[in-house]
Amino acid sequence: MKIATWNVNSLKVRLPHLLQWVQESSPDIIALQETKLDDARFPHAEIEAAGYRSVYSGQKTYNGVAVLARQMITEVITDIPGLEDPQRRILAVTVGGLRVVNLYVVNGQAVGSEKYAYKLDWLSKVTAFLAEQLKCYPNMIVLGDFNIAPDDRDVHDPEAWRGAILCSDAERAALQTLLKLGFVDSFRTFHNEAGHFSWWDYRQGGFRRHRGLRIDLILLSDALRSRQLAATIDVAPRRWERPSDHTPALLELQA
């Protein structure tokens, strides 16, 4: 069973990329972020034609998350209980006996900014929500664009990024608090070395110069750890014409 996450940075622009990629990679479940589409404009027909059911929580211009799956999708949650938030950043679903929580974590703009405070608050509320979900659903996958590079191995130039947004101590501590609920960063089960990235800034030829971060993660609950078979990042779509600034991350689970 293959599970993937991809921040497509506009599904309107990236629908051909998505269809191409699912045809080549045939994931069973794929979580999308930054669809930037109203639900009424979600291309469910094209996606269904490709063999996938879809659920989505979108908005115009910003944010927007979706989950596509070959199997039936049930028990959909689009909001964190107790958090009043128009920004469409979370989608929790059940597919094939797995609880799948798709996150588009707040970017935070700059350390110390209002958006940074919102990011840390949002993360603490998501963490509380996940703690509750784990009680009902031990087989859980939390994946998406975390907008946090977990440690220095996930950063092309750790010294240049030290303390900066996506890398600050408070963001990394918030991720560790979430992981301590009982999750593992699946990529690190298979790869220990530095230099694997999932996002490269469009500016200054970030991709060409290998200046990236690994901020797109697939976390597995402890109950699923023994089922991990492989975790990879597929860099190829970042080389395609008019790419997203993110590329897909994948996990293969024993069925």
Added chain:
DNA sequence: ATGGTGGGTTACCCA
């Protein structure tokens, strides 16, 4: 130190 690019919309936007 600045600004670079690419989504979106026409905004002292957001990444």
